[in-house]
Amino acid sequence: MSDTPLLVTCGLPYTNGPCHIGHLRTYIPADFFVRYLRHCGEEVVFVCGSDNHGTPIVISAESEGITPREMSERYNDHFDNTFKRMEIEFDRFGMTDDPANHKRTKEIVQKLINNGYIYKKVISQSYCPACKMFLPDRYVEGICPHCGEKARGDECDQGCGKHLEPGEIKDPICKVCGGKAKLRDQEHYFFKLSEFSQFLEEFLPNLKGTSNARNYAAGWIKEGLHDWCITRTLDWGVKFPGNDDLVVYVWVDAPIGYMAFTEEWAEKTGGNWEQFWKGDSPIIHFIGQDIIYHHCVFWPAILKGSGYSTPKAVVASGMVKIDDKTFSKSRGYVVWTNEDYLDLGLPADYLRYYLLSYTSHTKELNFSWKEFQTRVNNELVDTVGNFFYRTLHFTSKKLGGIPELEAEPEIIAKIEKTIEEVETAVREYEFKSAVESVMALASYGNSYIQTNAPWKLIKEDENSAKQVLRNCVQLVKALTILLDPVIPEKAQESWELLGYTDSVKEHPIKDALEGFDFSELPKPKIMFEKIEDEKIEAYEITLNKRIEEAVKKEQKNKEEDNMITIDEFANVELKIAKVIEAEQIEGSKKLLKIQVDLGDEKRQIVSGIAQNYTPEELKDMSVVVVTNLKPAKLFGVESNGMILAAGEKAALLTTIKDVLPGTKVL
Template sequence: MNKSPVLVTCGLPYTNGPCHIGHLRTYVPADFYVRFLRHCGEEVVFICGSDNHGTPVVISSEAEGISPREICERYHTHFYETFRKMEVIFDRFGMTDDPANHKRTRSIVTDLINNGYIYEKTVSQCYCPHCEMFLPDRYVEGTCPHCGEKARGDECDQGCGKHLEPGEVLDPVCKICGEKAEMREQDHFFFKLGDFNDFLKGFLPELKGTLNARNYAMGWINEGLHDWCITRTLDWGVKFPGRDDLVVYVWVDAPIGYMAFTEEWAEKTGGNWEQFWKGDAPITHFIGQDIIYHHCIFWPALLKGSGYSTPYSIVASGMVKIDDRTFSKSRGYVVWTNDDYLDLGLSPDYLRYYLLSYTSHTKELNFSWREFQARVNNELVDTLGNFIYRTVHFASKKLGGIPDIGADEEILEEIKKRTALAESAAREYEFKSSIEEMMALASFGNTYIQTNAPWKMIKEDREGAEKVIRNCLQIVKALALLFDSVIPEKAQNIWEQLGYVDKISDHNLSEVTDGFSGTKLNKPEILFEKIEDEKIAEYESTMNMRVEQAKQKENRTTTTKEEKKMISIDEFANVEMKTAKILEAEKIEGSDKLLKIQVDLGDEKRQIVSGIAKFYNPEELIGTDVIVVTNLKPAKLFGVESQGMILAAGDEASLLTPKRDVSPGTKVL
């Protein structure tokens, strides 16, 4: 048992969509680990929160016409409530957009600047001429320069998984409008990650946790580290110290959230956050495999450079598949935690058991409704539930309660052995192996009660039957204490059937061999219900329908894109273009790109907003003949209505003008 408290954190869920089974791959094992340590008598602080910043939130908020904060609060509440339904209970679940994280992030960045680890540099960044804006990472899509696969602006998410700096992605396209992006220069700030190469080479071999985390990280170290651009051109996020036009990169302020949330926990409880972040108390991060780089390389370097404690262990889970298919929300291969599971009335304990027992924590987990059914029915119902119900029911109905005798030494030794093996595996993050030891104890109990057959023995040897059942009840008590970390709702139910009235979570694993304080038993209940084939067929049909809908949508999108490549003469004829003369032009307050322009179209005058302010003075435009698209739907830009579009070409917005004098309003053929 550790004498110092332990801090356990989980990777922060991003507030841009609902919870799915891929999220739970990290959070359920972390909760199991925390519960198990507490049953071993250790003090554990369990911290998490929502990740609120970055481009996707901005895109979603713009699409919905609400503020980024509003959308973050909505999904923050969603994750908080969903985790609690799944019995994943944090001591603090914060938000990275709350004041504590803004303050701590700016403090750490300032420390890094003062320590000489951050510098300013002019870089080429993707710019969309059509949208008239620099494009943050997630607004960009292109080709990975390392493996050639389709990639986001900040990461090769479809191929090699490498982090990409601004400007590295090839053939960049704006994800907002679909037009080709271009490179333009802008000032940004960089973190000297390369300066920590030697530190990380010493840090990683000593890092506890799972091998996949250390091995992946060492591979990147051996390839060589590059400095990280840690600013982005966004309004939403933590402002970079001294700059109103830049925010801190989300992968700086998100992990700092662990520290800020620990501070919030300490303020609420009177605890000491500095014992973890400035002391020797161990910090364990539970993360997904896709963010190993950020947690094993970037995060320890940030902490080291700013004078804080580094993690003790990093536990990285394997990825998730759905029916042996790559997990994909866009293709329909996804199980939503609420819509597809909890809202159907399925037990959170069933899913917790499946996630923990299916495979090793570092290996790929495949979710299949058929396999889920088999594990629930064969293991929870037939093995664990069957033994517990037979034991408690017999003791209650035939013996009137718990026999007032002790358990046999042979039984106690078996319980001790399985408990020790389960604990050892749990501490090594081998959760599947830990549960196998628990289930082996249940199987031992089943074999024991079946072999001794107390329902026959009681007819001729009541004392012998009482001894058998007393031994079985001791196994039930041990199973309740062990399985509380796996299936807490059902474990509490078992505990209460044994006559206890307090919380099982308050008890120590050392009590697995202790006797009972009384002889009373509560009414025996069937713990687990079998999942029938009809229900599984129903759940599978829901997924199949989602996959089919995704395919149809993809086909429609593909067809639309193909149709966009070529248009007919009739379609082109629908675009109405006329010559016009500029009568007035003035800048729009608050924008350095837009001009409000009045044009003469012969039979009418129109107001048009055009993004050419950087290339023309308003005065020089007056009297210029231009070409205008006149049948566009009116739109508002910066609150000013635009009733058409002035055509221009190239990077410097060269206006299209008629070669000879023509009257305003002449149709362009």
């Protein structure tokens, strides 16, 4: 237990789409962590908010005919409500577009300017002549300069994954109109990230949290840090101090949101935000693995450069898969939190339990409806639920309430050991191990009640039966408190079935070892319901249908990508040619060297039709030729065009009527 207040934050959800279980991979463990610390008597402030700026929101808003602010407000409310439905309780859930974040971002950027960490530089940036605008980040697509794969303006998302600065992308295309973009010079502002290498080399070894966060960040620093362009040509965002034509890059103002949300919490509650951001009270960031660079390199450097406190720990979760396939909204491998889960009446606690217990926090998590069903039915229903109901039902029915006895030392020792294991696991951010220790205690309870069989014992030795049941009730109480951070709704339900009328979350962990100052028990009931096969089949049908629709859409998009415009087709020059002579190319079974008459000129063309036509068959034949191809050499023989043919047998394209050589094909 620590006497120092703690600030816990979660990576900000982006407000251009709904919540899915990939989001919950970060927020549920963070909520579990906060709830546990509060059971330990620690003071914790838990903040988050929505990330409202950047090009994708502008594009999405424009497509719907609404303002970026309207779209941001809609999804901010969506995430806020969804998190509450999932029993994730933030002390403040804000917006990066609200005044507090605009003010704090400008203040920090100005400090960086004053401290000499920001400079101006003219860079070449993608510009669309048709749209008459510079193209920031995701308004542009092209080719990655590092690996040659298709990439978006700020990141090689389909190839090497490297961050791309404005103007780096090759062959830029405007995403608004689809036209070719050009490079034009424009003045932007850069953050001297390269000057923080030594600071970060000293900072990272002392950064607590998960090892993947430290290791990934250390690797990037080893490769060498480059200065970051921190401005964009957009109307939507935080205006850059002294230049209203530019906005601050979203990865500057988004993490500053943590500070702004803490300020908003302090204003509402009378708390002290400066104890975290200007003092020594620890800051712990819970994030997804894909934003480690921003939180372990870029963000600490900004804080250091502007004179604020840096985070004490970064806890990075592993990625999510769906049915062993890479999580992908575009390919249909996604489970939406509301539509596919909560709106179907499935308990938030079941999903919380699955996400916390499936794997180590830093490992890849696979979501499968069948595995979800197995874990819920076997562990929550058959282990926890079975033990709770048997204990409370038999105690209430046969004894009329909790026996006025103390739990035996063996039981207390078992609970104490479990508490120690959970404490160690949580402090090491091994949430799966913590849950496993609690479930081991539930399994022990099941084994204990089954072995001692109080339903038989009561007929022979009532006092011994009472002691057994008293021990079991103590285990139920301990499990209820320990399970509250995992399944808070069901834990509160269990707490009330034990006869308590207050909130279980208000009780410290040590109360798991305390007895009861009352004996009456409410009427017991079954707390957990099994998930039937029919429901799982229906959920899988929905998922598979979504995947099939995504595949069809992808195929359609590929077909559309392969289509060309009439202008592009007009660039291909087709003419009728008459074959003058042809001969086999020595050393090749497939190639013929063919001389053709194009009316005003003679051409030599190499064509792979030797296995389908003899030189004699070709003589005087009218063929269709592509005449504006660049010259090429085949088997050392120059070719200046292409004769068109169809099918595996290379049926040559010709004319029904006589056409003069050199006539254009229209």
